[in-house]
Amino acid sequence: xxxxxxxxxxxxxxxxxxxxxxxxxxxxxxxxxxxxxxxxxxxxxxxxxxxxxxxxxxxxxxxxxxxxxxxxxxxxxxxxxxxxxxxxxxxxxxxxxxxxxxxxxxxxxxxxxxxxxxx
Amino acid sequence: xxxxxxxxxxxxxxxxxxxxxxxxxxxxxxxxxxxxxxxxxxxxxxxxxxxxxxxxxxxxxxxxxxxxxxxxxxxxxxxxxxxxxxxxxxxxxxxxxxxxxxxxx
Numbered sequence: 001x002x003x004x005x006x007x008x009x010x011x012x013x014x015x016x017x018x019x020x021x022x023x024x025x026x027x028x029x030x031x032x033x034x035x036x037x038x039x040x041x042x043x044x045x046x047x048x049x050x051x052x053x054x055x056x057x058x059x060x061x062x063x064x065x066x067x068x069x070x071x072x073x074x075x076x077x078x079x080x081x082x083x084x085x086x087x088x089x090x091x092x093x094x095x096x097x098x099x100x101x102x103x104x105x106x107x108x109x110x111x112x113x114x115x116x117x118x119x
Numbered sequence: 120x121x122x123x124x125x126x127x128x129x130x131x132x133x134x135x136x137x138x139x140x141x142x143x144x145x146x147x148x149x150x151x152x153x154x155x156x157x158x159x160x161x162x163x164x165x166x167x168x169x170x171x172x173x174x175x176x177x178x179x180x181x182x183x184x185x186x187x188x189x190x191x192x193x194x195x196x197x198x199x200x201x202x203x204x205x206x207x208x209x210x211x212x213x214x215x216x217x218x219x220x221x222x223x224x
Contacts, residue, residue: 060211103213105155
């Protein structure tokens, strides 16, 4: 069973960089799937941020592309998100998830972690 | 850019009711459409893919249909565990709909 767990600071200051890690267990991140980040502002809907493949190929939401960077570390079986120049609008629950192929739905999700942007 | 809409935004229903939620895309998305269920404080749960294929373990009271630009999620007999918010996703572009909250009438 694929399990994902997000971790990272719960509070980030405006203009700084948000950094989160998703640890994958029960499954090898090297198996060839895609791994993605989705966020949800409080009381609002879901927004896909971007995804990465084992090969290192990345795909980003055009609205966030200039600020988001996703990387993968197969030795630690985890992948990460960095979002630069954050503002209060980036306050959200951030989820990591797996999708088995490019352009496929996310079948396994982490529980999510709340990141608040505030001074 | 493709835009996704859902209707209604909120739906009040009773246990045992048949419930239908509609998802529309601004341009054809073939059958690359998924449905998720989300409860407060939880991650979304994957229900349906390719518009009508039920994910393993999802109760058969859930069904999906449609293609192109209009899709529906139907719950044939609403159960207490089904009160939640439902999202569609055009997963070729990873775009989510705004959600439909199903609450108790």
